[in-house]
């Protein structure tokens with residue numbers, strides 16, 4: 321999961337109390353959702369506690385302000401937000417038939433996303449990529465980078481750099497519910513990551 325790589329790289333900065341606290345806060349708040357057409361599971365980031373829920377057992381599913389989904393399962397109400405990993409996949413997996421669910425909203429949301437020049441997924445909404453977390457280039461960045469190409473290359477190196485003995489894989493395979501942009505071409509090559 322590319323975004324996860326990027327996040328873990330931020331956390332690999334020299335550790336001090338502040339970074340430890342950041343990690344703890346992130347782990348406490350973020351859930352990992354895995355979903356398919358049968359149902360989904362919710363795991364806490366620290367991998368404690370796992371709930372597995374089948375779509376057929378749900379009373380109701382509702383999407384609110386495009387940022388969270390509430391799920392009524394027996395007596396428990398689950399609230400999952402767009403910051404949870406796997407959320408964008410989940411909202412597309414909700415099977416037809418839930419009266420409160422805004423299927424048209426979800427369909428239009430994905431139709432309106434544009435391609436990310438960094439990760440190559442159709443995931444850009446309002447100047448930010450929802451898949452890799454990168455900002456879309458804007459001329460103000462000339463303060464920090466010589467050109468747009470340099471910015472894109474730096475971001476791609478950060479995103480695709482393998483961690484430990486991971487294999488180098490510069491690709492834009494669909495991930496977390498986001499489709500590939502067929503026009504995308506990476507600006508980096510294996511050599512940029514091997515150095």
Ligand SMILES: [Zn+2]
Nearest residue numbers: 436439449452
């Ligand atoms: Zn991206």
